Amino acid sequence: xxxxxxxxxxxxxxxxxxxxxxxxxxxxxxxxxxxxxxxxxxxxxxxxxxxxxxxxxxxxxxxxxxxxxxxxxxxxxxxxxxxxxxxxxxxxxxxxxxxxxxxxxxxxxxxxxxxxxxxxxxxxxxxxxxxxxxxxxxxxxxxxxxxxx
Amino acid sequence: xxxxxxxxxxxxxxxxxxxxxxxxxxxxxxxxxxxxxxxxxxxxxxxxxxxxxxxxxxxxxxxxxxxxxxxxxxxxxxxxxxxxxxxxxxxxxxxxxxxxxxxxxxxxxxxxxxxxxxxxxxxxxxxxxxxxxxxxxxxxxxxxxxxxx
Numbered sequence: 465x466x467x468x469x470x471x472x473x474x475x476x477x478x479x480x481x482x483x484x485x486x487x488x489x490x491x492x493x494x495x496x497x498x499x500x501x502x503x504x505x506x507x508x509x510x511x512x513x514x515x516x517x518x519x520x521x522x523x524x525x526x527x528x529x530x531x532x533x534x535x536x537x538x539x540x541x542x543x544x545x546x547x548x549x550x551x552x553x554x555x556x557x558x559x560x561x562x563x564x565x566x567x568x569x570x571x572x573x574x575x576x577x578x579x580x581x582x583x584x585x586x587x588x589x590x591x592x593x594x595x596x597x598x599x600x601x602x603x604x605x606x607x608x609x610x611x612x613x
Numbered sequence: 614x615x616x617x618x619x620x621x622x623x624x625x626x627x628x629x630x631x632x633x634x635x636x637x638x639x640x641x642x643x644x645x646x647x648x649x650x651x652x653x654x655x656x657x658x659x660x661x662x663x664x665x666x667x668x669x670x671x672x673x674x675x676x677x678x679x680x681x682x683x684x685x686x687x688x689x690x691x692x693x694x695x696x697x698x699x700x701x702x703x704x705x706x707x708x709x710x711x712x713x714x715x716x717x718x719x720x721x722x723x724x725x726x727x728x729x730x731x732x733x734x735x736x737x738x739x740x741x742x743x744x745x746x747x748x749x750x751x752x753x754x755x756x757x758x759x760x761x762x
Contacts, residue, residue, distance in 0.1 A: 465706055470619030475706075477620075477662075478627020510707045513626075557614055557624075558659045 465516040469554050472520060475513075476551075477558045479504050482567035484592045486606060496606065498579040498588055500570055502538040502547055505529050521547060544571045559596075566591045586610050614665040618703050621669060624662075625700075626707045628653050631716035633741045635755060645755065647728040647737055649719050651687040651696055654678050670696065693720045708745075715740045735759050 485499035502524075506514055514526045514536040523543040529535040538547055548568040555561055570579075570588050578584030586607055593603045634648035651673075655663055663675045663685040672692035678684040687696055697717040704710055719728075719737050727733030735756055742752045 467706070468619045470617045471623035471626075471706065474620035474623025474625075475627050476623075478624050506707070513707050516706070557616070557620065557665070558655070558662050 465512055467516050467520045469550075472517065473551070473554045473556060475517075476504065477556050477560055479506070480556075480560065481505070481597060482560070482563050482595070483597045484567060484570050484588070484595065486589060486592060486603060493580055494582055494585045494610065496585060498570065498574060498585070499539070500541075500544055500567060500574070502544065502567075504536045505533050506535075508532045508534055521550070523547075541571065541574055545575065548572075563595045563597065566595050582610055582613070614661055616665050616669045618699075621666065622700070622703045622705060624666075625653065626705050626709055628655070629705075629709065630654070630746060631709070631712050631744070632746045633716060633719050633737070633744065635738060635741060635752060642729055643731055643734045643759065645734060647719065647723060647734070648688070649690075649693055649716060649723070651693065651716075653685045654682050655684075657681045657683055670699070672696075690720065690723055694724065697721075712744045712746065715744050731759055731762070 481503045483501050483503065485501065487497045487499055488495060489497035504514060504517060511526065511534050514534055517536045518524050518526055521538070523540070523546065524536055524538040526534060526536050538544055548571055551564050552568070556564055570591055573579060573584055573588060579588055589603050589607045589610070593600045630652045632650050632652065634650065636646045636648055637644060638646035653663060653666060660675065660683050663683055666685045667673050667675055670687070670692075672689070672695065673685055673687040675683060675685050687693055697720055700713050701717065705713055719740055722728060722733055722737060728737055738752050738756045738759070742749050
């Protein structure tokens with residue numbers, strides 16, 4: 465299955481998810497780890513489309529998700545940078561593009577190591593809270609703790 | 614917002630729905646009406662994408678769906694024929710293409726008026742039952758009644 469850039473943009477406008485996890489981690493100076501992740505989840509009958517996405521981008525993995533669903537997933541920072549370059553060149557047409565731009569800012573901040581500082585992490589949390597996929601109440605509690613600490 | 618054919622195919626692979634309703638209707642000779650319908654539903658924040666689809670195809674309507682969601686919808690047979698021509702020329706890449714091909718067969722049968730005969734309707738019901746969006750138990754009951762009648 466050969467994919468074109470436009471098809472990928474259309475499919476990701478429908479099915480793609482840009483998510484940034486903020487996870488407690490005692491080894492980190494801030495106490496939290498920042499985990500940006502791009503996923504496309506499909507029913508197992510469409511696993512071929514997920515492998516086609518992996519071939520198209522040249523990175524990422526296809527893994528079992530929940531029940532009869534599989535996910536194409538990109539987590540490595542260098543791969544996320546290349547993914548962001550692609551969606552900067554080929555913009556999403558839905559409002560998912562707003563989330564993508566915030567996601568990209570997080571990826572760029574991480575490249576500069578800013579997620580390892582209290583100030584950088586607070587800025588990332590603000591970005592993630594405003595994303596469609598962000599768990600606002602939980603993130604605001606983490607931020608309040610960061611600022612207080 | 615300008616859409617390309619490939620983007621539309623990718624987006625419909627994710628978000629499009631080919632559905633055939635089989636509805637009781639006393640005016641029909643068979644007692645049932647066949648209602649094929651193509652829809653793309655989005656949150657109201659992405660209503661612009663639905664209008665862009667309408668412009669792209671040159672037919673269909675954008676209407677409020679449930680709660681904060683809107684739908685781009687094509688129901689007229691002549692427009693469904695043109696829609697089918699498009700997806701025949703630009704094939705869907707997911708398994709939704711299997712449903713599309715059954716949907717297209719229903720549209721072509723309707724063009725020939727075959728849904729107005731008991732035999733044609735039984736054939737349509739078989740097709741629709743095997744579609745991902747088909748309500749199998751209900752359709753099988755209707756078919757049993759048709760065959761018995």
